[in-house]
Structures are given as C-alpha cells and as structure tokens.
Amino acid sequence: MISRYGYDVVGTVLVLSVLGTALASLFVDVRIVRFGIIGVLVFLLLFTLYFFRDPDRTPPKGDNLVVAPADGEVVAISQVREEEYIKKDAIQVSIFMSPLNVHVNRYPISGTVGFYRYIPGEYIMAFEEKSSARNERTLIGIENTRCRVLFRQVAGFIARRIVANVSVGDRAVAGERFGMIKFGSRVDVIVPREAGISVKLGEKTVGGETVLAVIP
16 A cells, blocks of 8 residues: 555656656667666656555554554664653654655554644754754654653655644544655654663564553
C-alpha cells in the first residue's frame, strides 16, 4: 500500500517517468543511451514507490505502553530536562530513519493531543544529536490519565518536508498514522523519567509495534 502522504510525489514521478520514457524512445537513437535513460527513470519510480510504502501494523495491547512512532534505529537514549510540555526531568529516545525505512509516523500512545508546535530550522544530518534542537521540526504532546509524552518529527539533511495532520484536541490512538517525514529523518520520543525504557542503543524499531517504554 502507498501512503496517502506520498500521492503527490508518486504522481509527479510517475508522470515524469512515462513522459521521459516516451521522449527517449522517440528521440534518442543510440540504443545504449536510450535504455540507460529509461533504466534510470524506472529505478527512480520504483524507489519512490518503495519509499512511500505504508504497511499495516498491529500495536501491542496495554494502555501503559509507549510504542515507536517510526521505523529506524535507536541512536540515543538520554536524560533531558523537557520544558515545552512535560516540564520536568525526562528520558529521550531518538530514532533515526534512513531513506530505506518506512517513513510513515504513528502515535506512540493513546490520549488527547495537548500540544503542537512547528519550528522552522536547519537541515543538519538527522543522526547528529544537535539536529533535535536546530533542525526544522514539529513538537507534538499527548496526554492521558497516566502521563504526558512529547515527540518530535525532525527533518534531516535530505528530508525537506514534514507532514503532521495534527491539531490540539485531536484524539490520538497508539499506532495510528498521523503523518510522515519525507526522505530521511529522525523522531525523538520524550517520556517521564520514571518510565522503564524497553529498547537499547542500536536496536531496530518497527513503527506502531516496538515498545519503547513502559509507564508505571
């Protein structure tokens, strides 16, 4: 299944690929050059379809679980002081998404969206720690009867488009899609300090399925 957040890009690449193939077939006489152009266009289309894939996921059961909002690799687990929404000492788990990962983002917990903020910024490599504070990003806070959780969509060096169909007051359901970051990025999940972290550095995560933390 192709993500609805990628319909515009997929449609554009499809049209350009078909048009480019037709023009190459009509006007490029050298066979190896013609096939080379067509091969590049086909590869570009296939990569675009692969990038915007959107597989179904089955979230684990439990209202005290914080699940990964994205596929990727855990690149940081650190103690932080969170002043935007949680407003106390907390733990941050950062997930780096390479261009080969599924880039659809999912809510990490169920509850109500209590905070949303978009911040323009730079495009430092997303696996660098400073990207969380300097890159273009969104901040989304969710609260329920147990806790508050804040997470960031952070644009990377290649990613130049963050999609977040979120408004304060929305109902969030753990594992449900809400947006994506296009072409390489990072997601930070910030949980209360008392939460038990269930992942380790270097671990691969599956968005909507991998348990990042357990809220006591």
